[in-house]
Amino acid sequence: MFFRLPVKIILLILACISAAVIWQQAQLAVLALGRIDPVPEVETLIAEERYAEAADYLDFFLNYDYVRDDPNAQALHAEIEKVRGSLSYRASKLGEGLFEGTSDEAIGKAAGVITDFFVIGDLRDLAAQGSNWVQGEEVDEVVAALAAIGVVATAAQVASAAATVGTAGAAAPAAAGTTGVKGGVTILKAARKLGKLPPWLGKTLVNSAQTVKKTKKLDSVTDLFNDVYRLARTPGGLNLLSKTSDAASLRRMAKAAETFGDSTATLYRIGGPTFLKTAARAKQLGTESIKLASTYGVKGLRVLDKIGPTRFIKYSARASKIAYKGDFFDLIARFLAMLPTWLLYLLCGLGIVAWIPWQWLKRLGQSLIPEKQIPAA
Structure with a gap:
């Protein structure tokens, strides 16, 4: 196989570039990422x-x-803080919590929680649905189911609290369980009113309410409502709830909320299901590494999962130091990072093959083969 000198030089250059890309593939993967604005x-x-x-x-x-x-x-x-700090804005959010039981601000959520925890909200919602039924209007079965569960939970909460005092704290876990159910009722009512309650959960609640009303026990809903309650304590918890598809995905979302706290809704907004998958490995990858990777979007989370937190943090720091590199460098880095590994190895192989002294090997081979003896006449 013979190559002309210009071709050999080009293949050698490509082979060197390919070898460098293979060597620095992880770093190029980070350099090729663009941060979210x-x-x-x-x-x-x-x-x-x-x-x-x-x-x-x-x-x-x-x-x-x-x-x-x-x-x-x-x-x-500054603009957001000015609006959220205004008296009129805070008053409107307080009114949402008191009269509607829903709000996206802390002051409104607190008002909604207070009314629901003191059974006022449950009785209010039961009365409203009862009035709709009497007048022949549509009854929201989910809200009615939640209100019914809330009434049973309130009774159980009072009984558990009394038992806790009477047993010197031995019944405290039961009291905590009913508190979780009450918190779950609160957020699920808000989710229903805001259109954030996923269909699967609505069906589950209606069926569970029948069981609770018959048994007067909360065992069938305790785990579910505790997961919801964990989301309730997280900003943006209703949006997170709306993204669940079954009890298992609710559990994963609740665990992510427990790990990432106030940042959970934003992280899910950025990474979606990829974030949940990465969050399940938070102990191995580290919460701060996952947050940093999220500033690069879904691709950042995938690169983190591929190369690990130590190298990702190191290469990200290098990338930030050469932020002035410009669009051309970004384009080159992204192009090199996208090249498939098999192509890089192929180019390396061609570069080696091109510089093998084929003619010299051919002559050497011929010299090692003995000449045929011509028989005497």
Whole structure:
């Protein structure tokens, strides 16, 4: 196999580049990533007057210098804080919690929780659904089921609290369990009213309410409601709840919320199911590594899962130091990172083959073969 000199030089260069890419493949994968600019998403949320979501989303990114040093992000943060701190805004959110039992702000959530925990909310909702039934209007079976479960939970909560006192604390776990159910009832009512309750959960609640009413026990719903209650204590918990598809996915979402706290809704907004998959390995990957990878989007989470937290953090730090590299360098890095491994090895092989001295080997082979003896006449 023979190659002309220009071809051999080109193949050698390609082989060297391919070898370098193979050697630095992990670093190139990070360099090829682009970080998320949160400003457009925040502006959209502000335009829709979803200030609580906008604040949570922007606050997550403000932990990183590339956003913290952005004047546009700083201006949006100041605007959001001004609106959320105004008396009229806080009063409207308080009213939502008291009269509707729903709110996306802490003050409204607190009001809703208070009314529901003191059975006022449950009786209110039962009365409303009863009135609808009497007047021949549509009855929301899910809200009625939740209210019925809430009444039973309140009675159990009172009984558990009395038992705790009488047994010097031995009945405390039962009291905690009923508190979880009450918290679950609260958030599920809010989810229903805001259209955030997934269909599978509505059916489950209606069926469970029948069991609870018959047995007057909460055993059949305790685990489910405890998972919901864990989401209830997380900002954006209703949005997270709406993304679940069954009890198993609810459990995964609740565990993620327990691990990542206030950042969970934003992380899920960024990574979706990929984030949940990565969150399940939080002990191995590290919560801070997952948060950092999320600033690069879904691709960042995938690269983290592939190369591990130590190298991801190191290469991300290097990438931030050469942030001035420009679009051309980004384009080159992304192109090289996308090249399949088999192609890189093929180019390396061609580079080696091109410089093998085939003619010399041929002559050497011929010299080693003895000449045929010509027989005498």
